[in-house]
Amino acid sequence: MSAFTIASTVNEAVALMADGARVLAGGTDLVVGHRQGKAPLPDRLVAIDRISDLAGFEIDDGTGELRIGALVTHAELMTESAIVDSYTALADGAALVGSPATRHAGTIGGNIMNGSPAMDTGAPLVVLGARFELVSGRGTRVVEPGELWTGPGSTSAAADELLTACLLPSRASSSGSAYVRLEYRRAMEIAVVGAAASVELHDGGTLSSIRVALTAVAPTILEVTGLDGLTGRAVDDDLLTAVVDAARAQATPISDLRASDAYRRHTVGVMAQRAVAAATARARGEHLAVPVNRSIGVGRKGIQ
Ligand SMILES: Cc1cc2nc3c(=O)[nH]c(=O)nc-3n(C[C@H](O)[C@H](O)[C@H](O)COP(=O)(O)OP(=O)(O)OC[C@H]3O[C@@H](n4cnc5c(N)ncnc54)[C@H](O)[C@@H]3O)c2cc1C
Structure with a gap:
């Protein structure tokens, strides 16, 4: 028998x-x-959109x-000042999702x-050090992204675990972040490839930390490893080339209707390089408006 229930509390949702x-x-x-026609609706649904504890920022x-x-x-992520000012890569990513209608209805939890x-x-979320809070009748647990995402469209969450929040550590004022996505067109497109970067700079402008993660080139979001050796260096062409090489070496893309694996491997390096350059510019205090794709001209004719 099918059933649709509107929950008003976390406990009620978790019980259902x-x-x-x-x-x-x-x-x-x-x-x-x-x-x-991709998948039938489940027989039993619990709507959580009226649970006030799951709304807002704190x-x-x-x-x-x-x-x-x-x-x-x-829509809230791309306009909330706390996100735009300190977790800018997340605002960049949210601003690229679907259309205005998709962005107003679609939630971070669903994504x-x-x-x-x-x-x-x-x-x-990966480069910003996010952790996810999951609640069930057995209690609350907090997991890293790498623990949650187990493959394309699959997570380690049990069927009765509700994602209640995403937790982001505080950011240093000398840090910056950016998310850049390859675009064939400017709206309603799922990423062909993308890359996010987060950097923190020393007073003299050299790198004190760097994280890079890649979209759509592996079974789950992929964090590029081995970048620690870049800290202490200036963000110059040599360093950006090292980022490109690492991204291309670690990506394991597939070929499909929209792009070949070779094209994805090539372009994800370009996106990673641009994300690091944009994150560094933001860490230096330069204003690159959200989404950074528009500010740096990705997708503009001739600049792809
Ligand atoms: C036209 C269109 C364009 C799109 N473009 C993009 C795009 O450019 N980029 C992109 O990333 N996505 C895109 N999407 C996908 C979608 O909009 C996002 O993934 C969105 O964030 C999903 O959120 P939702 O609240 O609508 O999820 P829902 O559809 O309500 O749920 C999605 C899944 O998550 C589960 N779920 C939802 N919330 C929770 C929770 N709190 N705890 C446990 N499980 C939960 C649901 O059971 C379901 O399995 C697009 C979708 C459409 C229709």
């Missing part, structure tokens, strides 16, 4: 999930996918950690729990 109901947040994947007074409620939409390697918030 333990009883077999599937969560519905903004519905831009679940309902749109059903309408497009900064911890002690640690400075930012808590983003699972129901925060892409994370879809587990798509092409999700636009994924690489930004």
Whole structure:
């Protein structure tokens, strides 16, 4: 028998999930996918969009950690000053999602729990050091992205675990971040490839830390490893070339209708380089408007 319930508390939602109901947040994947014939709607649904505890942003007074409620939409992410000022890569990613209608209905929680390697918030969340809070009748656990995402469209969350929030550590004022996505056209496109970068600079302008993560070139969002050796160096052409080489070497893309594996491997290096350059410019205090794709001209004729 099919059933649709609107939950008003986390406990209520979790109890219904333990009883077999599937969560519905903004519905831009679940309902749109059903309408497009990709997957039937589950028999039992629990709508969580009225649970006020899952909405909004909160900064911890002690640690400075930012808590983003699972129901925060892409439209909120791209305009909230805390995100635009300090977690800019996440604002860049949210601003590229679908159309204005998709961004107003689609939530960060739905994007994370879809587990798509092409999700636009994924690489930004990885480089910004995000952790995810999952709640079930057994209690609360907090997991790293690498623990949650297990393959294309799959997560390690149990069927009765509700994602309640995404937690981001505080950011130093000398840090910057950016997310750049290859675009064939300017709207309604799932990423062909993308890259996010987060950097922190020493007073003299050399790197004190760097993280880079890649979109749509592996079964899950892929963090580039082995970049620690770049710290202490200036962000110059040589360093950017090292980032390109590492990204291309670690990517394991597939070929599909939209791009060959070779093209994805090539362009993800370019996106990684641009993301590091843009993140560094932001760390230096330069203003590159959100989404950075527009500021640096990705997708403009002749600059692809
Ligand atoms: C036209 C169109 C364009 C799009 N373009 C992009 C794009 O450019 N980039 C991109 O990344 N995505 C894109 N998407 C995908 C989609 O919009 C996003 O993934 C969105 O963030 C999903 O959020 P939602 O709230 O709508 O999820 P829903 O459809 O409500 O749910 C998605 C999945 O997550 C589960 N879920 C949702 N919330 C929770 C929770 N709190 N805890 C546990 N499980 C949960 C649901 O059960 C379901 O399995 C597009 C979709 C459409 C229709």
